[in-house]
Amino acid sequence: MATRVLIVDDAIFMRRMISDILKKEGFEICGEAGSGTQAVQMYRELQPDLVTMDIIMPDMSGIDAVREIIKEFPNAKILMVSAMGQQSLVVEAIQAGAKDFVVKPFQPSRVLESVNRVLNLK
Amino acid sequence: MNSNYEELFISEAEDYLEQISNSILKLEKDMNDTEAINSIFRGMHTLKGMAASMGYSSITKISHAMEDIMDLIRNSKLNITVDLIDLLLKGTDYLTSLVNKREIDENIIKSFLKVIESIKTGVETSKKIIETEKVEEKKENEKNITLKVIFADDVVLKSARAYVVIKSLQDKNIFINTEPDFDSIMKEKFGNEININIKNVKEIAPLIDDIKSIPEIKDVVVKDEAKSDNDVVIEKKDIKVSLERLDNLQNYIAELVIERGRLQQIAYSIQNEDLINSLNSASKTISAIQDEIMKIRMVPVGQVFDRYPRFMRDLSNRLNKKIKFEIKGSDIELDRAILNALADPLLHLLKNAVDHGIETPDERIKNKKSPEGYILLETKRVKNGVLIIVSDDGKGLDKNKIISKAISLNLISEDESTRMSDHEVFSLILNSGFSTKEEVTDISGRGVGVDAVYNVLKHIGGTLEISSQTGRGTTFILKVPLTLAIIKALLVNVGSEVYIIPLTHIVETIRINMDEIYTIMGKEVFILREGIVPLIRLADIFKSEYNREKENFQIVLVEVDESLYGILVENFVEQSEVVVKPLKGMLAGIPGLAGVTILNNGMPSFIVDVPGIVTISKVG
Amino acid sequence: MKNENKQFITFKIEEKFYGIHISDIIDIYEKLPAVRIPNAENFLYGVINLRGEVVVLVSLKEKLRINKKVEENYIIICENNKEKYGFLVDSIEGIINVESVNMEEIEEGYIKGFIQKDGREIIIIDVKNILNKN
Numbered sequence: 001m002a003t004r005v006l007i008v009d010d011a012i013f014m015r016r017m018i019s020d021i022l023k024k025e026g027f028e029i030c031g032e033a034g035s036g037t038q039a040v041q042m043y044r045e046l047q048p049d050l051v052t053m054d055i056i057m058p059d060m061s062g063i064d065a066v067r068e069i070i071k072e073f074p075n076a077k078i079l080m081v082s083a084m085g086q087q088s089l090v091v092e093a094i095q096a097g098a099k100d101f102v103v104k105p106f107q108p109s110r111v112l113e114s115v116n117r118v119l120n121l122k
Numbered sequence: 123m124n125s126n127y128e129e130l131f132i133s134e135a136e137d138y139l140e141q142i143s144n145s146i147l148k149l150e151k152d153m154n155d156t157e158a159i160n161s162i163f164r165g166m167h168t169l170k171g172m173a174a175s176m177g178y179s180s181i182t183k184i185s186h187a188m189e190d191i192m193d194l195i196r197n198s199k200l201n202i203t204v205d206l207i208d209l210l211l212k213g214t215d216y217l218t219s220l221v222n223k224r225e226i227d228e229n230i231i232k233s234f235l236k237v238i239e240s241i242k243t244g245v246e247t248s249k250k251i252i253e254t255e256k257v258e259e260k261k262e263n264e265k266n267i268t269l270k271v272i273f274a275d276d277v278v279l280k281s282a283r284a285y286v287v288i289k290s291l292q293d294k295n296i297f298i299n300t301e302p303d304f305d306s307i308m309k310e311k312f313g314n315e316i317n318i319n320i321k322n323v324k325e326i327a328p329l330i331d332d333i334k335s336i337p338e339i340k341d342v343v344v345k346d347e348a349k350s351d352n353d354v355v356i357e358k359k360d361i362k363v364s365l366e367r368l369d370n371l372q373n374y375i376a377e378l379v380i381e382r383g384r385l386q387q388i389a390y391s392i393q394n395e396d397l398i399n400s401l402n403s404a405s406k407t408i409s410a411i412q413d414e415i416m417k418i419r420m421v422p423v424g425q426v427f428d429r430y431p432r433f434m435r436d437l438s439n440r441l442n443k444k445i446k447f448e449i450k451g452s453d454i455e456l457d458r459a460i461l462n463a464l465a466d467p468l469l470h471l472l473k474n475a476v477d478h479g480i481e482t483p484d485e486r487i488k489n490k491k492s493p494e495g496y497i498l499l500e501t502k503r504v505k506n507g508v509l510i511i512v513s514d515d516g517k518g519l520d521k522n523k524i525i526s527k528a529i530s531l532n533l534i535s536e537d538e539s540t541r542m543s544d545h546e547v548f549s550l551i552l553n554s555g556f557s558t559k560e561e562v563t564d565i566s567g568r569g570v571g572v573d574a575v576y577n578v579l580k581h582i583g584g585t586l587e588i589s590s591q592t593g594r595g596t597t598f599i600l601k602v603p604l605t606l607a608i609i610k611a612l613l614v615n616v617g618s619e620v621y622i623i624p625l626t627h628i629v630e631t632i633r634i635n636m637d638e639i640y641t642i643m644g645k646e647v648f649i650l651r652e653g654i655v656p657l658i659r660l661a662d663i664f665k666s667e668y669n670r671e672k673e674n675f676q677i678v679l680v681e682v683d684e685s686l687y688g689i690l691v692e693n694f695v696e697q698s699e700v701v702v703k704p705l706k707g708m709l710a711g712i713p714g715l716a717g718v719t720i721l722n723n724g725m726p727s728f729i730v731d732v733p734g735i736v737t738i739s740k741v742g
Numbered sequence: 743m744k745n746e747n748k749q750f751i752t753f754k755i756e757e758k759f760y761g762i763h764i765s766d767i768i769d770i771y772e773k774l775p776a777v778r779i780p781n782a783e784n785f786l787y788g789v790i791n792l793r794g795e796v797v798v799l800v801s802l803k804e805k806l807r808i809n810k811k812v813e814e815n816y817i818i819i820c821e822n823n824k825e826k827y828g829f830l831v832d833s834i835e836g837i838i839n840v841e842s843v844n845m846e847e848i849e850e851g852y853i854k855g856f857i858q859k860d861g862r863e864i865i866i867i868d869v870k871n872i873l874n875k876n
Contacts (some may be wrong), residue, residue: 082279090282091308094289100337101286103278113337120335377794619778664780707825708798708873709789713781718789718796726777726789726796 002028008039009054021108036060040068051078055089063093070097077118131176135221138165146210147431153202163192181220187238188213268345272315277338281310296321423501424452426465437476444483444494451501467575471512471598479516513597519590521547548588552576613695616661617668620727627732632677658739659690682736748840753831756808759864766869769819799828822873
């Protein structure tokens with residue numbers, strides 16, 4: 001069965017890019033969320049194998065979404081998608097339970113490296 | 123011996139001796155501090171080797187003897203006692219003297235070596251017994267492991283990346299600490315690698331593979347303890363550069379920066395697109411070099427502060443005071459020239475704290491205080507600079523004594539003294555020639571008071587604040603700029619003259635009409651948001667010619683000692699970065715001036731000493 | 743007096759001839775625009791930018807208490823305690839060679855002595871004292 005991924009990003013363009021990279025490698029995109037609140041809701045419904053999470057989003061930030069998800073699902077595997085210059089936010093996200101991060105603009109290979117590592121974590 | 127090496131030998135030997143002396147002090151506090159024991163041992167060992175290759179026999183002998191002692195301690199064949207600590211310190215003193223070419227009587231060295239020899243033979247005889255007692259009691263399993271984590275060259279968000287590694291070890295409950303410390307790592311203050319100390323694990327290989335699978339990690343290696351001595355030598359890619367060379371380099375760059383400004387002006391005036399573009403990229407490179415030099419000049423304050431514990435220990439012993447001395451924030455970095463300038467003033471404040479601040483144990487007990495006094499030297503990073511705080515929990519400054527002294531020195535009148543706030547009273551001791559302790563002790567030295575400290579601070583563009591509570595202690599807060607050389611400033615003019623006001627003092631700028639200026643008790647003031655602000659006409663302070671009767675003026679609102687002042691100028695020229703050149707020779711000590719620079723138009727211009735002109739305006 | 747060759751740069755201040763020993767002089771410039779030094783003593787005329795270095799100009803007329811009628815046109819750069827200073831003079835005359843100098847200390851030590859050359863009296867200035875003595 002293909003690995004199921006939930007993509008969270010307020011920019012449609014970014015969702016599209018990440019989903020293209022992952023689809024090419026045989027991942028199944030089980031859902032796309034445009035905000036933190038939506039991400040938490042969809043996680044509950046879909047319980048995907050992996051989440052890619054943008055940091056800055058309207059209503060609930062990616063970090064708060066990580067906190068919410070980890071609270072309910074401590075083993076959730078979340079990969080943060082950050083922009084340059086958001087170092088402290090990334091650290092905060094990892095503290096909150098995200099497993100790794102990639103920095104925009106990114107190479108597909110770099111995204112896949114992180115995705116694979118996060119999925120291999122016990 | 124080749125004198126080319128001599129300089130290098132002295133400077134390195136001094137470093138080792140400082141490290142040794144600090145480790146001895148650590149050992150005194152915690153006699154089980156194995157890290158300190160090892161550090162002393164290694165230091166002596168290295169020093170011995172260095173001295174031997176230079177042919178310095180006395181240094182070689184003493185360091186060899188002390189290395190032997192440390193080896194015995196290391197192998198638990200010799201117990202650490204207070205006497206032994208003193209002996210170690212004494213030996214370190216001898217070595218320091220010898221390294222600095224100060225002669226020591228041969229007999230003193232001989233008797234010292236004899237004492238060491240007797241300790242060694244004393245051990246030798248009881249060796250057998252001890253050895254049977256301590257049958258391989260080595261706790262091999264409890265040894266920690268140090269992992270060296272090397273990051274990829276193109277790592278982005280380095281701190282966050284390091285944190286991913288740390289977090290993964292924390293999740294496994296084996297994380298202990300890092301080198302450099304966690305805070306430095308979070309501030310990206312590390313090179314391409316960090317060391318992480320972790321608890322011992324049965325199998326290290328899977329753990330290493332696990333860390334290696336984290337993106338942007340180039341390699342992970344276990345640091346071998348046995349090899350660590352060699353490691354230090356190999357990894358030490360640092361070289362020593364004299365401050366003078368750095369100063370030269372910085373001056374050249376400063377000139378380049380000035381020239382750049384001028385070139386840019388020309389380029390814009392002739393509107394040559396190519397020239398402007400090429401200048402812009404050259405400009406970026408110049409800024410990068412400038413940044414790099416600034417960074418090279420930055421050193422952790424510990425480099426100087428680490429000398430103090432030894433000094434404080436000796437001093438408090440000599441004065442029969444019990445003192446706990448603590449240094450915090452010694453990893454915070456400061457320009458080396460500033461740090462050097464502060465070394466003596468701080469020592470003086472610390473001396474004062476021991477000598478005048480902290481009471482004798484009896485006195486303290488009488489006042490229901492712990493017999494042991496506490497002195498803290500803390501460094502904190504703040505916006506635009508660094509705070510260095512010297513505080514003690516001693517008896518505090520004597521307000522009445524300061525007031526009566528100030529009256530006798532004609533600094534204030536009796537009448538004025540009744541209206542002064544605590545803060546104002548304490549600030550009186552910054553006046554030159556002020557010292558409350560009447561008798562001159564050999565500790566605090568003759569003629570050097572807090573005023574001397576204040577002068578050094580003023581010179582480097584810093585400020586000094588004092589707070590004190592009777593019976594509770596005194597705190598000196600030194601605010602110093604991070605670097606000396608380049609400051610952001612506002613260029614202002616009065617008449618045909620241009621002056622420079624450093625942004626650090628500026629709160630805001632205001633436009634004012636003539637009719638908004640009032641005179642109260644002979645002093646000009648203006649109203650700002652319902653507060654009365656004294657007005658200082660820069661032209662009057664500097665006796666510049668200008669048109670007094672203009673319709674409106676510009677005001678630079680500055681803050682000095684928590685009070686606002688308005689500096690009246692004719693116009694603002696621009697905000698700019700200026701290269702500060704210190705006032706030397708005949709320019710030194712001219713009131714109201716803090717430095718000089720060369721403007722983009724090639725003309726020199728003086729930098730205003732803002733606290734200085736506030737003082738002048740009060741007197742004048 | 744030893745048998746060493748003595749060379750002096752000579753210059754004019756208010757119609758009188760003065761000289762400074764050549765080893766005391768680093769350079770000579772035409773007058774450069776100067777910036778006034780506020781709150782400084784009168785003899786400190788101002789500062790100039792000399793190839794990126796800020797150099798203090800010293801008014802010899804103020805130091806030697808000579809009434810100023812003519813505007814100075816040249817700057818003689820000398821060094822003292824590793825700092826450069828510029829002396830303001832009216833005009834540069836030339837170089838003279840002499841065998842001996844009549845060394846009388848007069849005028850608070852700002853003047854080293856006098857030389858008679860080609861029917862002129864040349865007053866030799868003591869650079870160190872001018873810069874160090876008040």
